[in-house]
Amino acid sequence: MTSPVAAVTTRAAEQGPLVDLVQETLALTRRLFLQLLRRPSTLIAGILQPLIWLVLFGALFSNAPEGLLPGGMSYGRFLGAGVIVFTAFSGALNAGLPVMFDREFGFLNRLLVAPLRSRSSIVLASVIYITSLSLLQSLAIMATAALLGYGWPGVSGLVLVLFTLLLLVFAFTALSLGLAFALPGHIELIAVIFVANLPLLFASTALAPLSFMPDWLGWLAALNPLTFAIEPIRAAYAGPLDLGAVLLDAPYGTVSGYGCLTVLMVVTVGLFLMIRPLLNRKLA
C-alpha cells in the first residue's frame, strides 16, 4: 500500500485564471459529451424526430394549391426553415434538464465544493454542449431536406442560418438554465418545457404563413421569437440573400431581415441579463 498523500506530485503551480477557466469548462463539457455518446438515444431521437416532421408534415400539405404560399414556394421548402428552427429551439429548451438532475442528485455539490475559477463554467459547459448538439441536428435536417429536394441555402445562406440558430439557441438555453435553477425539481421543469414547446411552434410561422392565420393568432405569431428566426432562414432558402428586404408583414408593420436579427439579438441579450442575477445568486 502506497501512502495516500505521498509527495510524488506537488500541488500544481498556479496556471493563471484563464487556463484554469478553460480547463474546468472543457472538463465539464467533456462530461456532457461522454454522457451523450454513451446514451445516444437523445441524439438519435433528436435527429429522427425533425426528419419525421419534415417527411410527414411535408407530405400532408404537398397537394396545397400552387401560389398559396408567398413566392410560389413548395410546402416542403416552406416547412424546412420551420423544422430547423423548431429543432434548435426544443434542443435549447431541454438544456436545463442535465443541470436539474445534477442539482437533484447532488452532483452539483461536488462541483460547488471544488475551487472553480468561476462558476459560470458550469453554465458555459451547458451552452457549448447544447449549441454544438443543436447545430449538428440542424445540419442533419438541412442535408435531408436537400435530399428530399427542398433546396439548399448556399454558402452565404448557410452562414446566415447558423448565425440565426446561434442567437436562438443562446436565448433559450439561457432561459432553460434559469428555469433549472428557479424551479423545484425536474417534474416542474419538464412540465414547463411541455407546455411551452408545441404552442410556441403553432403560434409561429413555422407551419403556415401569417396570411393564413386569424388576426389574433397572427399577432401572437408576429410577436413570437421563433418567427424572427424562421423568416431569415426561410429567406436564405428562397433565393438570393437580401436581408434588407421585408420578410415579415406583421399586423403592426413590416419587418426586414435585419429587423428580425435585431429582435433576436435583443431577446438573447435580454434573457441573459434577466437570468444572470438568478444564476449568480444560486451559484454564489
Add this chain to the structure above:
Amino acid sequence: MIELKQLEKSYGTVQALKGLSLKVPRGCLYGLLGPNGAGKTTTLRILCTLLAPDSGTVSVAGLNALSDPRAVRLELGYVAQEVAIDKILTGRELLQLQGDLYHLRSSDRDGRIAELIDCLGMQDWIDRRCGTYSGGMRRRIDLASGLLHQPQLLVLDEPTVGLDIESRSAIWQLLRELRAQGTTVLLSSHYLEEVEALADRMAIIDDGRVIAEGTPDQLKQQLGGDRVTLRVKEFSDDREAEQVRQLLQGVDGVRQVVVNRVQGFSLNLVVENEAVVPRLREQLDGAQLPVFALAHSRPSLDDVYLQATGRTLMDAELAVAGQRDSKLERKKAMR
C-alpha cells in the same frame, strides 16, 4: 485548523444550529459524534462552503471561509454522506473530471490518480462505469476524489454508514495513515465505536450545539468512576436484588447502586476505582451470598453521552427516526 464560532442556521422554522462553536487543532483526527438530526451535516456543509450560516464565523487554515470560499475550497477535501456519482462515467473519468476542477496539470493529475488507484485498491474496477459499483467502491471513489488534490484537511460526513466491515476497516486504516502523515481529518459519525476507535479529540453534538468536547479518555474521566455489573444468581427476584443493593450500598468506594429491572434484576454500580471490586466480593462472601457474574468496565462513550444529554445515543436515534423526512433533507441539500 478549523475554528467555528457561534454558528446559527435555520431551515424555515427548524433551527438546525443554535450557536455551535468548535475548534479543531492541526494534524488531529477529530470526531463529531451525535445522533441523526443533531446538526452534524449542516455543520460540515457550512465548513465546506456549500452553505452559508445565518450568523457566526468560519475559519479554515487561517482563511475566512465566508469571505474567501475559493481559498478554503483549495485546502479541503470533502467526502459527502450521500454519494453523488455520475453513473455513466467510469471511475477514472470521474477522477479526471475532479482533477480538472481542482486545476491539476494533466500529467500530475493522471499520476496522482494512478497513485490513489494503487493505494485504495481500485485497479480491478476503476475503468468500469460508476453505475455498476457497490457501496464500498463508491465510497472509495469518493475518498479518492476528496484526496486527489492533497488537501491539508479532509472532511468526511459519516464515511462508513451502511458499509460492510471490511470496507469500514479499510477506511479506518486510511484515515489513520492520513493523520500520521499530517493531514487534519474531521469526520462525523453516529457510531460510538467509530469515534472511540479513531478520534484523537471529539465533540458531542446534540440539538445544534456542542455539549461536550475533549479527548475520548478525558470525557470518560470527567464522568469519573468505573462501572460494575453484578448478579448473585442468574435470575434474582425483586426482593433478593433489593437486599443485595442495600448490602453493597454501604461498601467503601461505592457511589451508586441501581437495580436494573430490565436485565433480570442485575445490579449496576458506579465505583471509584478497580480496588473496590475485591471489597464487593468480601461483602457478599460475608453475607453468604454467591456471585454468579461480575463485570467491571471503564465508562464508555455511551455513558458520556448519557450523562451529557440525559438519554442514550440509541434513544436519541429512535426519537428522531420517526421525524426525519428524507425527501425534505434532499431538498435542503439542493442548490
